[in-house]
Amino acid sequence: MPTIIFEQPDGAVTEVKVDEGGNIMRAAVSNGISGIIGECGGQAMCATCHVYVDPQAASGLPPVGEDEDEMLDCAAAERTEFSRLGCQVKLGGAVQRLRVNVPSDQV
Amino acid sequence: MSQSQTTCPFTGATSTPTSASSPSEQPFREAPSADWVTIEDLYKNPFPIYQRLREESPVHWVPEVNRYMVTSYSACHEIEQDEARFSANERNSLMKRSMGHSMLRKDNPEHQVDRDSYGATLRPATIKKHWNEIFAANNKKYLDQLIERGPGADFVWDYAAPYTAENLRLICGFHNSTQQDLQRWSQTLIDGTGNYADDPEVWARAEASSAEVDAAIDDMLPYLAATPDHSLLSNLASMPIPLEAIRANLKMTIGGGLNEPRDVLATTVWALLSNPDQLDAVLQDPSLFARAFEESVRWVAPIGMYPRETTQELVLEGVRLPAGARLGVVLGAANRDPKVFSEPETFNIFREKKPHLAFGGGVHFCAGTWIARAQVAQIALPELFRRLPQLQLDPRSASTDAGWVFRGMTKMPVVWES
Numbered sequence: 001m002p003t004i005i006f007e008q009p010d011g012a013v014t015e016v017k018v019d020e021g022g023n024i025m026r027a028a029v030s031n032g033i034s035g036i037i038g039e040c041g042g043q044a045m046c047a048t049c050h051v052y053v054d055p056q057a058a059s060g061l062p063p064v065g066e067d068e069d070e071m072l073d074c075a076a077a078e079r080t081e082f083s084r085l086g087c088q089v090k091l092g093g094a095v096q097r098l099r100v101n102v103p104s105d106q107v
Numbered sequence: 108m109s110q111s112q113t114t115c116p117f118t119g120a121t122s123t124p125t126s127a128s129s130p131s132e133q134p135f136r137e138a139p140s141a142d143w144v145t146i147e148d149l150y151k152n153p154f155p156i157y158q159r160l161r162e163e164s165p166v167h168w169v170p171e172v173n174r175y176m177v178t179s180y181s182a183c184h185e186i187e188q189d190e191a192r193f194s195a196n197e198r199n200s201l202m203k204r205s206m207g208h209s210m211l212r213k214d215n216p217e218h219q220v221d222r223d224s225y226g227a228t229l230r231p232a233t234i235k236k237h238w239n240e241i242f243a244a245n246n247k248k249y250l251d252q253l254i255e256r257g258p259g260a261d262f263v264w265d266y267a268a269p270y271t272a273e274n275l276r277l278i279c280g281f282h283n284s285t286q287q288d289l290q291r292w293s294q295t296l297i298d299g300t301g302n303y304a305d306d307p308e309v310w311a312r313a314e315a316s317s318a319e320v321d322a323a324i325d326d327m328l329p330y331l332a333a334t335p336d337h338s339l340l341s342n343l344a345s346m347p348i349p350l351e352a353i354r355a356n357l358k359m360t361i362g363g364g365l366n367e368p369r370d371v372l373a374t375t376v377w378a379l380l381s382n383p384d385q386l387d388a389v390l391q392d393p394s395l396f397a398r399a400f401e402e403s404v405r406w407v408a409p410i411g412m413y414p415r416e417t418t419q420e421l422v423l424e425g426v427r428l429p430a431g432a433r434l435g436v437v438l439g440a441a442n443r444d445p446k447v448f449s450e451p452e453t454f455n456i457f458r459e460k461k462p463h464l465a466f467g468g469g470v471h472f473c474a475g476t477w478i479a480r481a482q483v484a485q486i487a488l489p490e491l492f493r494r495l496p497q498l499q500l501d502p503r504s505a506s507t508d509a510g511w512v513f514r515g516m517t518k519m520p521v522v523w524e525s
Contacts, residue, residue: 029188037462039462039466039468039469039472040470041188041470041472043222043472045230045474045476046466046476067230070230070231070235071231076460105460106462107401107462
């Protein structure tokens with residue numbers, strides 16, 4: 001099963017198993033990972049599942065979509081080139097293990 | 108993915124992984140009955156009632172409202188995130204009768220088809236590229252009118268209402284109607300949606316508005332098909348969406364897109380004028396207008412309650428609910444849950460940032476969230492205080508707030524040194 005490693009701003013790390021095809025936001029919310037809210041349930045509408053993906057893995061992920069792009073501009077924490085919406089990044093296929101940093105602010 | 112895990116990521120609030128499993132798997136109790144709750148009291152001021160309810164149990168049967176009222180943050184949050192067990196498609200819906208069967212009362216996959224038909228009109232990139240400029244022009248027009256009316260003018264009826272109505276008119280694409288039409292439609296359709304007393308005159312007014320909206324849509328669709336713009340109706344004119352759905356969704360949008368930003372605008376200004384230290388801070392640092400907006404919708408959610416219906420017998424935060432139970436998800440109470448927000452009854456823009464539930468959550472997360480933030484927090488509030496830095500609540504004429512399903516300022520006279 002694919003694995004996501006969540007790292008909190010204070011350095012705390014949690015590993016979560018996720019179904020093939022599952023997304024980062026759903027995995028976080030289902031496992032009570034703090035700092036990821038996912039209020040809109042995964043429609044790229046609320047910008048509360050913002051994460052920073054591991055720079056080394058970023059290029060292996062599908063590119064940022066149009067809806068995701070405009071919503072990342074609305075995120076509470078600073079947007080960087082590694083910013084993604086957790087609801088738009090699925091695990092599986094070639095992406096079996098992904099490390100993400102949870103931002104300090106989500107609202 | 109399991110549907111039963113709903114720990115609040117910020118609070119860790121109560122919903123344990125087993126909290127909503129079937130009744131046989133865990134201890135549960137029946138919902139206490141709150142026969143002391145009256146609609147009249149709720150309308151005047153629901154917050155003391157919510158406090159008492161929340162302290163007693165996260166869920167009550169409330170005979171006068173004829174539904175279970177859910178008042179804890181964690182239980183409301185759990186419902187929002189689980190449409191499989193908590194359906195939006197309730198039976199005998201007043202909203203369906205008043206407005207038709209809109210996306211707000213559909214579950215997926217049907218809901219998503221309607222929601223997608225709204226396209227990019229309400230999304231942040233379109234707001235930035237297109238709507239902000241229009242909102243700014245409308246804001247100037249209606250601020251000019253307020254100032255012209257002079258001290259003693261009513262903030263809600265002389266400014267907030269026409270401003271938000273005109274914005275919504277253009278967002279929808281009702282180029283054949285006036286902002287006054289939008290205000291009348293919104294209020295009468297909402298009154299139908301809340302017509303628990305089954306007043307025939309309320310139904311008659313809602314039906315009249317419904318017919319007017321249908322006629323206005325029929326009139327606009329061919330025009331917008333030939334002359335497209337950024338409006339919802341223009342987008343819908345080129346979509347394979349049944350007319351019935353277009354009509355119902357537009358009525359829902361009229362009901363959900365006018366009174367709410369109007370009420371947020373007035374409540375936020377009322378709260379800032381009542382808390383001069385916070386107002387000073389906002390004026391020093393305009394980026395705090397966004398904080399003031401979020402705190403305002405937490406403090407007084409413009410939509411205080413919305414319905415859901417259980418699809419099966421289940422236990423919600425220790426309380427058994429039968430299948431087909433009609434629920435009121437009381438956001439107005441959830442947003443003041445002391446398990447999540449410290450000193451929740453106080454308006455405080457500097458409180459610890461936490462997600463409120465005022466825009467709902469899950470698949471029905473408010474589609475107009477970013478429109479509301481833009482027209483109120485980005486456009487209206489900064490310009491209002493720039494032009495009227497001495498704005499005050501009228502000391503000789505008190506403001507009134509009212510409502511519970513929908514809550515806002517109903518009268519708000521303001522003065523300034525002219």
